[in-house]
Amino acid sequence: MSFEKLAKNASEIISEEELKQKLKLNRPLRVKAGFDPTAPDLHLGHMVLLRKLRQFQEEGHEVILIVGDFTALIGDPTGRSSVRPALTHSEIEQNAKTYQEQAFKVLIREKTKVVFNSEWLKALGTEGTIKLLAKWTLARMLERDDFSMRFKNQNPIFLHELFYPLLQGYDSVFIQSDLELGGTDQKFNLLVGRELQKEQGQEPQVCMMMPLLVGLDGQRKMSKSYGNYIRITEKPREMFGKIMSIPDTLMEEYFRLLTDIEEKEFQSLIKEHPMKAKKLLAFEITKALNSESEAQDALEYFQSVFSERKFPKDAEIINVNPGRYRLIDLLALINSGMSKNALWRLITGGGIKINGEKLIDPNLEVDVKISLEIQLGKRGFYIIKPQS
Amino acid sequence: MSFEKLAKNASEIISEEELKQKLKLNRPLRVKAGFDPTAPDLHLGHMVLLRKLRQFQEEGHEVILIVGDFTALIGDPTGRSSVRPALTHSEIEQNAKTYQEQAFKVLIREKTKVVFNSEWLKALGTEGTIKLLAKWTLARMLERDDFSMRFKNQNPIFLHELFYPLLQGYDSVFIQSDLELGGTDQKFNLLVGRELQKEQGQEPQVCMMMPLLVGLDGQRKMSKSYGNYIRITEKPREMFGKIMSIPDTLMEEYFRLLTDIEEKEFQSLIKEHPMKAKKLLAFEITKALNSESEAQDALEYFQSVFSERKFPKDAEIINVNPGRYRLIDLLALINSGMSKNALWRLITGGGIKINGEKLIDPNLEVDVKISLEIQLGKRGFYIIKPQS
Numbered sequence: 001m002s003f004e005k006l007a008k009n010a011s012e013i014i015s016e017e018e019l020k021q022k023l024k025l026n027r028p029l030r031v032k033a034g035f036d037p038t039a040p041d042l043h044l045g046h047m048v049l050l051r052k053l054r055q056f057q058e059e060g061h062e063v064i065l066i067v068g069d070f071t072a073l074i075g076d077p078t079g080r081s082s083v084r085p086a087l088t089h090s091e092i093e094q095n096a097k098t099y100q101e102q103a104f105k106v107l108i109r110e111k112t113k114v115v116f117n118s119e120w121l122k123a124l125g126t127e128g129t130i131k132l133l134a135k136w137t138l139a140r141m142l143e144r145d146d147f148s149m150r151f152k153n154q155n156p157i158f159l160h161e162l163f164y165p166l167l168q169g170y171d172s173v174f175i176q177s178d179l180e181l182g183g184t185d186q187k188f189n190l191l192v193g194r195e196l197q198k199e200q201g202q203e204p205q206v207c208m209m210m211p212l213l214v215g216l217d218g219q220r221k222m223s224k225s226y227g228n229y230i231r232i233t234e235k236p237r238e239m240f241g242k243i244m245s246i247p248d249t250l251m252e253e254y255f256r257l258l259t260d261i262e263e264k265e266f267q268s269l270i271k272e273h274p275m276k277a278k279k280l281l282a283f284e285i286t287k288a289l290n291s292e293s294e295a296q297d298a299l300e301y302f303q304s305v306f307s308e309r310k311f312p313k314d315a316e317i318i319n320v321n322p323g324r325y326r327l328i329d330l331l332a333l334i335n336s337g338m339s340k341n342a343l344w345r346l347i348t349g350g351g352i353k354i355n356g357e358k359l360i361d362p363n364l365e366v367d368v369k370i371s372l373e374i375q376l377g378k379r380g381f382y383i384i385k386p387q388s
Numbered sequence: 389m390s391f392e393k394l395a396k397n398a399s400e401i402i403s404e405e406e407l408k409q410k411l412k413l414n415r416p417l418r419v420k421a422g423f424d425p426t427a428p429d430l431h432l433g434h435m436v437l438l439r440k441l442r443q444f445q446e447e448g449h450e451v452i453l454i455v456g457d458f459t460a461l462i463g464d465p466t467g468r469s470s471v472r473p474a475l476t477h478s479e480i481e482q483n484a485k486t487y488q489e490q491a492f493k494v495l496i497r498e499k500t501k502v503v504f505n506s507e508w509l510k511a512l513g514t515e516g517t518i519k520l521l522a523k524w525t526l527a528r529m530l531e532r533d534d535f536s537m538r539f540k541n542q543n544p545i546f547l548h549e550l551f552y553p554l555l556q557g558y559d560s561v562f563i564q565s566d567l568e569l570g571g572t573d574q575k576f577n578l579l580v581g582r583e584l585q586k587e588q589g590q591e592p593q594v595c596m597m598m599p600l601l602v603g604l605d606g607q608r609k610m611s612k613s614y615g616n617y618i619r620i621t622e623k624p625r626e627m628f629g630k631i632m633s634i635p636d637t638l639m640e641e642y643f644r645l646l647t648d649i650e651e652k653e654f655q656s657l658i659k660e661h662p663m664k665a666k667k668l669l670a671f672e673i674t675k676a677l678n679s680e681s682e683a684q685d686a687l688e689y690f691q692s693v694f695s696e697r698k699f700p701k702d703a704e705i706i707n708v709n710p711g712r713y714r715l716i717d718l719l720a721l722i723n724s725g726m727s728k729n730a731l732w733r734l735i736t737g738g739g740i741k742i743n744g745e746k747l748i749d750p751n752l753e754v755d756v757k758i759s760l761e762i763q764l765g766k767r768g769f770y771i772i773k774p775q776s
Contacts, residue, residue: 073515121514127461129517133548138526138539141547151526159529159550160521166547 032177045222050106240298243282315381322386420565433610438494628686631670703769710774
């Protein structure tokens with residue numbers, strides 16, 4: 001029973017048999033997951049992993065989150081890129097805190113241990129580092145897909161990059177993990193940890209690879225760098241709306257990986273009432289990451305604005321001086337976060353309505369004498385109010 | 389003038405122009421040479437380098453010998469080979485001492501500084517190590533001939549092996565060397581030091597590569613592992629005899645790299661009196677590594693024994709009980725360092741003479757009543773003396 005629950009949805013487990021044996025040990029397993037403290041902005045892709053970790057916690061196991069602060073402290077030492085500057089200790093601690101705040105929207109705080117790998121990696125020293133390097137051959141390291149691709153394409157691989165998988169694997173040795181969880185793209189790294197443990201005479205960790213969640217574009221994996229993501233910390237109404245915008249083809253996988261709804265139930269719902277299914281999906285995810293009442297509010301908001309096309313009663317009010325404005329200038333007074341260029345494109349692209357009427361000329365003169373209902377794009381609602 | 393002397397016989401200098409500039413600085417240059425403290429048995433191949441270092445000393449420069457104790461302390465960490473066990477500190481110190489005793493047969497003691505690279509390499513730590521790794525790409529490291537060959541042939545390369553050239557290069561950065569000397573097979577490693585210095589904003593070291601001395605077989609470079617070498621610490625008579633045994637084709641190069649005799653002089657001597665030339669070569673090298681009187685003794689010994697085929701008067705005397713012996717058993721009483729098997733092969737191969745007569749049956753009975761002159765191989769002379 002426990003095995004069925006824990007193995008569910010995994011893309012691959014190395015090995016299932018070992019996991020079964022470990023679950024019979026009658027002690028809490030040490031479940032490892034690593035994270036990079038340079039980018040603490042978690043999204044639904046991370047939620048897939050966090051939910052799996054949560055399931056282990058519910059079965060009585062211990063989750064160990066490893067903050068990879070060591071490499072972050074070094075930064076990208078190639079000196080060829082300013083993209084990854086070294087972080088300071090306090091920045092890393094702040095990032096780790098931010099990360100935890102997000103992760104604990106899914107994880108059980110008391111059953112989660114957070115550790116920083118600089119603790120043991122610093123202690124390796126020159127000697128320990130060389131001994132660790134000596135545990136792996138170049139040929140084996142080049143089996144990693146991205147390395148072999150870069151090598152084949154003659155893109156530079158710096159020697160320290162070949163070392164990082166070993167450092168991550170050494171984390172497993174140090175914390176004596178029973179299982180490590182990661183995305184399918186992490187398989188190679190997870191296996192390095194397993195091998196290093198074997199060499200040290202430890203029981204090797206089980207490697208559990210979870211599917212990568214496809215992003216809003218329906219094409220690529222959800223990732224900050226592709227801009228196709230939904231933050232875990234998204235405001236409930238925003239979150240709900242964004243989930244409603246995913247292609248229908250993703251619904252099944254999102255139900256499977258992000259909710260507790262049974263396969264049979266969501267399958268038939270998607271088939272018979274796709275709109276209802278998507279609202280249920282959005283409701284369930286929003287609820288899990290916030291609260292039931294917030295999810296309820298988001299649902300109602302969505303229905304009133306989008307399904308019934310009503311202007312929301314609680315739109316933000318912007319006070320302006322009465323008078324005549326160019327449309328573009330008026331919109332710039334709204335603190336929407338959009339640049340004037342972006343607003344210009346939005347207007348000419350037909351994304352602006354005033355009192356329900358689409359306006360496409362940025363230079364149009366608007367007379368502000370009474371309150372106006374402004375819609376910016378799909379989900380920006382504001383009331384411009386003249387006030388002298 | 390100084391440049392001509394110092395550049396003489398080098399296979400390659402990177403670059404000659406830089407060396408000229410450095411010689412104009414009017415300060416002693418820091419001349420680096422590294423050595424591996426696992427094998428302190430120096431031979432004439434090393435003498436080529438030591439002589440060049442000596443020339444720098446004679447011109448007022450400082451020689452810095454780097455004892456590579458750091459990697460020796462680690463040993464071969466692959467754990468796949470018992471060939472290179474880690475050495476202890478006291479073994480390394482002993483080896484370094486033995487090395488110096490040998491090196492000072494050529495170098496000027498007061499102008500030589502000996503340093504151990506563990507001093508600065510230990511201090512690198514995990515962080516410094518990673519930063520050093522980040523300075524080099526895999527592709528550049530695979531330009532080294534032996535790496536590229538092994539990679540091509542799918543022989544394993546362990547990751548720490550890719551790191552060692554960087555450690556050696558870092559030595560140059562740390563000691564701020566002006567010039568590094570090595571064999572032509574060390575070119576890649578020497579250039580790594582040069583590049584790392586550039587990156588640190590130092591004036592890069594000049595790399596001077598010396599030719600590799602061909603060994604006694606006339607084929608391969610002189611090396612302990614090929615057994616084709618003459619030790620720097622060889623006894624004078626042995627040394628003289630061994631030099632006399634080199635193929636005539638090597639004479640020129642030996643004169644050039646191991647003596648101060650002028651090119652014109654040895655060229656014509658080799659042409660006109662090859663035997664005389666070889667004796668001069670043997671005399672000069674034996675003298676340089678010992679003393680003039682020892683070289684003179686060795687010359688006379690060689691002439692009496694080999695040129696005039698006389699039995700040497702001062703052969704070692706072996707006292708035995710009078711009586712009848714099998715030839716093989718009699719020879720085994722001589723403390724020649726040869727096993728019974730080796731003696732058997734020597735006898736049957738015609739390498740044994742008693743009183744000038746070749747005996748080829750190991751089972752022959754020999755009656756020891758009076759003293760016998762025994763010749764073992766080419767250079768083993770003993771007198772068997774019956775004594776009751």
